[in-house]
Amino acid sequence: MADPAASLAQRVAQHRADLHARYPVVIDDSEWGCDDAGVSVRGSVLVSSQALAYQKLIGDLLGVALAEVPRPTVLSDLATDYRAVQWGSVGGEGALDLHSGPDDDDLQTQWIPPCAVRVFLNEPARSRALAQLPDGTVGWVDRRRLAPLSPETDPWGELRRASVDGVSETDGTLDDAARRARARLGRPYRWGGNTEQSADCSGFVQSVVHQAAGVLLPKNTRDQMKRGVRVGKAAIEPGDLLFVRGRTKNLMHVGLVLRAEDAVTVVHSCLSRERVLEESLEEFLERYRFTAARRVLRWRTP
Numbered sequence: 001m002a003d004p005a006a007s008l009a010q011r012v013a014q015h016r017a018d019l020h021a022r023y024p025v026v027i028d029d030s031e032w033g034c035d036d037a038g039v040s041v042r043g044s045v046l047v048s049s050q051a052l053a054y055q056k057l058i059g060d061l062l063g064v065a066l067a068e069v070p071r072p073t074v075l076s077d078l079a080t081d082y083r084a085v086q087w088g089s090v091g092g093e094g095a096l097d098l099h100s101g102p103d104d105d106d107l108q109t110q111w112i113p114p115c116a117v118r119v120f121l122n123e124p125a126r127s128r129a130l131a132q133l134p135d136g137t138v139g140w141v142d143r144r145r146l147a148p149l150s151p152e153t154d155p156w157g158e159l160r161r162a163s164v165d166g167v168s169e170t171d172g173t174l175d176d177a178a179r180r181a182r183a184r185l186g187r188p189y190r191w192g193g194n195t196e197q198s199a200d201c202s203g204f205v206q207s208v209v210h211q212a213a214g215v216l217l218p219k220n221t222r223d224q225m226k227r228g229v230r231v232g233k234a235a236i237e238p239g240d241l242l243f244v245r246g247r248t249k250n251l252m253h254v255g256l257v258l259r260a261e262d263a264v265t266v267v268h269s270c271l272s273r274e275r276v277l278e279e280s281l282e283e284f285l286e287r288y289r290f291t292a293a294r295r296v297l298r299w300r301t302p
Contacts, residue, residue, distance in 0.1 A: 032070040044073035082154040088146035098139040107192030116155035162227040172213035174299040204269040223242030228296030
C-alpha cells in the first residue's frame, strides 16, 4: 500500500457516504488517521455497531488485528462519560413516547417523567429529537418535551442496572413484585407500551421489576435475555424471567414467573390475547416454545 493514510481517508469517506445513503440521520464525527505509531481516532459515533464496522474496515485495509484499531467514543454506550454527551430534562404530563424513526408511528417504548435523557440531535426544523432513555433505548421523542440540562454529576449515576454476568441483589420482595404484576391483570397489551395502563411483554416485565426491585432491565426482549444467569427449564423458580417464542409467528416473548398458592405461574402481557394475564407454567410452556430462563435478581425474603 503506497500511502496508507490516503487509502484510509478514502475508505472512511466512502463508508460514511454509504451510511448517509442508507439512513436518514447519521451521528458520526469520528476522525481517523494512521502513521508509524499506528491507527488513531478522535470523535464519536452513535452506536457500538458503527464503531465495530469502522474497526473491521480499517483492520482489513491495513492488515492489522481488530484489537489494534482504537474504538471511537460511542455516545449511546451506557459506560460513556456523561460529560461526552448532551442532556435534556423531560417534563410535562403523561408518558414520553419513543419512536423508531423521526416521522413514523412505530412506538418502541415509553418513559414516565421527570427524567434526564441523552440528546444526540435536536434540530428546530424537526418535530422530534434523537434521544436515549435511562434504560438505554435510543429513538425519537417529541422535542417539545425536552428542556436543556447541564448536569454537574451523572444524571444516571444512581440507576441500578441488571447485571450481564450475575444475579443482582435487591431489597425488593417477590411478594411486592407479584402484587404489582397482578394489579395489572386484564389491562391491554400495547406494542411498545411501557406504562401501568398498557404495555407490551418486555415493557411489562421491565416496569414491574424496576418498581419492585429498583433494578432496571433493558427494554428489548433480546437484551433482557442477556441479563442475569441462565437457568435450566427444569430449574425454573418464582422470580425468574421466562423467554419463549410463539409457535406460529415466532415472535420473542417474556413473562415473569410467580407462585400462586401451590402452583407456579407466569404473568405476562400477551399479544395474541391482547391483555395481561396469569396462567400456570405448564399452560404457558404448552402454548409457546421454550427459549431460555434467566435468574436476574436475588429477591429479599420477607
